[in-house]
Amino acid sequence: MAQKLPKRSQVKQEYTWNLDTLFTNDESCRRVIKEILEESKSFAEDHQGKLHKYSAEDLVKAIRKFEALLARFYRTGSYTNLRTSTNMEDQEALRLSGEFSQTAAIAGANLQFFQDEIAALDAKKLDQAAELAPEYKTFLADIAAFQKHRLDPKVENALAILSPSLELPSSVYRISKAADMRFPDFDYEGKAYPMSYVLYESHYCEVEDTGLRRAAFAAFSKHLKNYHNINATIYNAQVQKEKTYATMRGFDSVFDYLLFRQKVSRDQYDRHLDLTMERLAPIMQRWARLLQKKYKLDDMRYSDLKVVLMPDYNPAISVEEAVSHIDEAMQVMGEEYRDMVMRFKEERWVDFARNEGKSTGGFCTVPPKAQPYILLNWNDSLSELYTLAHELGHAAQGLLCEKHNSSLEADFTWYDVEAPSTFHEMLLSYSLIKKAEAEGDDKKKARVLAAMIENTYYHNFVTHFLEAYYQREVYRLVDRTTTTASIPTPTVPAWSSPQRCIRG
Numbered sequence: 001m002a003q004k005l006p007k008r009s010q011v012k013q014e015y016t017w018n019l020d021t022l023f024t025n026d027e028s029c030r031r032v033i034k035e036i037l038e039e040s041k042s043f044a045e046d047h048q049g050k051l052h053k054y055s056a057e058d059l060v061k062a063i064r065k066f067e068a069l070l071a072r073f074y075r076t077g078s079y080t081n082l083r084t085s086t087n088m089e090d091q092e093a094l095r096l097s098g099e100f101s102q103t104a105a106i107a108g109a110n111l112q113f114f115q116d117e118i119a120a121l122d123a124k125k126l127d128q129a130a131e132l133a134p135e136y137k138t139f140l141a142d143i144a145a146f147q148k149h150r151l152d153p154k155v156e157n158a159l160a161i162l163s164p165s166l167e168l169p170s171s172v173y174r175i176s177k178a179a180d181m182r183f184p185d186f187d188y189e190g191k192a193y194p195m196s197y198v199l200y201e202s203h204y205c206e207v208e209d210t211g212l213r214r215a216a217f218a219a220f221s222k223h224l225k226n227y228h229n230i231n232a233t234i235y236n237a238q239v240q241k242e243k244t245y246a247t248m249r250g251f252d253s254v255f256d257y258l259l260f261r262q263k264v265s266r267d268q269y270d271r272h273l274d275l276t277m278e279r280l281a282p283i284m285q286r287w288a289r290l291l292q293k294k295y296k297l298d299d300m301r302y303s304d305l306k307v308v309l310m311p312d313y314n315p316a317i318s319v320e321e322a323v324s325h326i327d328e329a330m331q332v333m334g335e336e337y338r339d340m341v342m343r344f345k346e347e348r349w350v351d352f353a354r355n356e357g358k359s360t361g362g363f364c365t366v367p368p369k370a371q372p373y374i375l376l377n378w379n380d381s382l383s384e385l386y387t388l389a390h391e392l393g394h395a396a397q398g399l400l401c402e403k404h405n406s407s408l409e410a411d412f413t414w415y416d417v418e419a420p421s422t423f424h425e426m427l428l429s430y431s432l433i434k435k436a437e438a439e440g441d442d443k444k445k446a447r448v449l450a451a452m453i454e455n456t457y458y459h460n461f462v463t464h465f466l467e468a469y470y471q472r473e474v475y476r477l478v479d480r481t482t483t484t485a486s487i488p489t490p491t492v493p494a495w496s497s498p499q500r501c502i503r504g
């Protein structure tokens with residue numbers, strides 16, 4: 001039975017993440033926000049307009065300073081973002097986040113010149129710098145590759161200063177969803193049930209009782225419909241903005257612009273979507289038919305797709321049990337890897353709690369020189385255990401990327417981003433299957449196999465896949481309907497986003 005969610009203040013500390021490795025309190029974060037602004041100014045005073053005179057050695061020194069400043073910037077942005085994500089009604093957290101984004105915009109504008117000037121250097125100088133400091137080879141190559149898409153430095157500067165306003169669609173969406181949207185209770189067979197995003201996504205969509213599940217879906221959808229105009233408006237603002245950026249930067253299509261930073265060709269992107277739809281849709285259809293048969297449903301609806309195949313075998317899994325399942329699943333990777341992942345418990349990487357105002361999850365962020373942060377809404381289910389394994393895959397990837405690369409090159413293309421997390425889910429399945437086989441428990445084994453479809457397969461080839469397929473249709477329309485009036489010719493990859501959140 002779904003319960004109303006507690007307040008953030010009522011949550012036990014052991015089920016929350018430890019933000020102390022970033023900042024021990026808001027005041028110290030606020031201090032660093034001010035320092036970042038000052039440092040960005042003095043960086044500009046020291047280097048602006050001078051890069052063309054620098055030797056390769058001096059250039060590398062300047063890049064190192066830039067890297068350190070950027071790392072502080074990311075850590076600060078992560079802290080403010082993580083603070084709000086666990087309680088979007090927390091006015092203090094929202095204020096701090098606002099202070100950060102204002103400062104970030106100005107600091108971003110102050111630093112904008114750096115990549116502009118690097119782009120204008122001759123190729124020989126860039127090669128010498130890359131030879132001196134191979135850890136910046138890709139950073140330099142990416143700047144060079146983007147050169148023809150750069151705008152006039154003044155335009156780039158204006159865009160950087162305006163970035164909090166230009167990022168409004170996503171912040172409005174996040175805040176309205178977590179802080180403003182209040183779902184009324186819904187009735188089912190004369191009883192009132194509480195409703196929220198988290199309750200629907202982590203509970204009602206899987207409920208065995210078809211009547212209750214469908215009533216919950218109807219109530220959830222009905223309430224969401226109250227917001228469809230505002231959501232459509234902000235979504236449209238986002239995609240139109242992307243199209244405008246694409247045009248300004250001289251890309252023929254919004255797809256080329258969006259795929260550029262992911263280093264993926266349009267052909268690869270289309271092939272990926274088309275092939276998945278063609279070859280994997282029949283498997284999903286078979287799964288839907290199996291569920292329909294199992295639940296003896298006359299018609300199979302969207303609201304029935306997340307129901308579990310073996311509801312009579314769905315033991316509750318506590319956080320403590322989850323820790324030992326993960327421990328066992330990671331053993332096959334060897335001690336070093338396992339030890340790295342298992343630090344999640346001791347160092348409190350994970351925010352397990354469910355509370356009012358918390359963002360839906362899961363997601364993982366790995367700020368530079370800090371521990372990973374994973375947001376979950378733990379509901380004691382096997383499915384949540386898969387989400388934990390998944391997010392720990394992102395965490396491990398983030399940690400290893402940080403360890404072996406400069407912070408300027410530790411990001412990855414989104415095309416690879418789900419590989420380690422999906423692999424972690426497979427490790428979990430493998431370990432649970434081995435255990436069931438050792439116990440001679442066929443039912444348990446079948447439950448794990450079903451969980452692989454319900455989680456690993458569904459997550460990648462239904463949920464995210466359908467989002468991607470839908471997104472392509474939207475961008476096709478945007479490409480077709482927006483005029484491509486010419487706007488000043490192109491600069492720098494816009495000041496990188498301060499949060500490196502990897503959505504589950």
Ligand SMILES: [Zn+2]
Nearest residue numbers: 418421503504
């Ligand atoms: Zn993921």
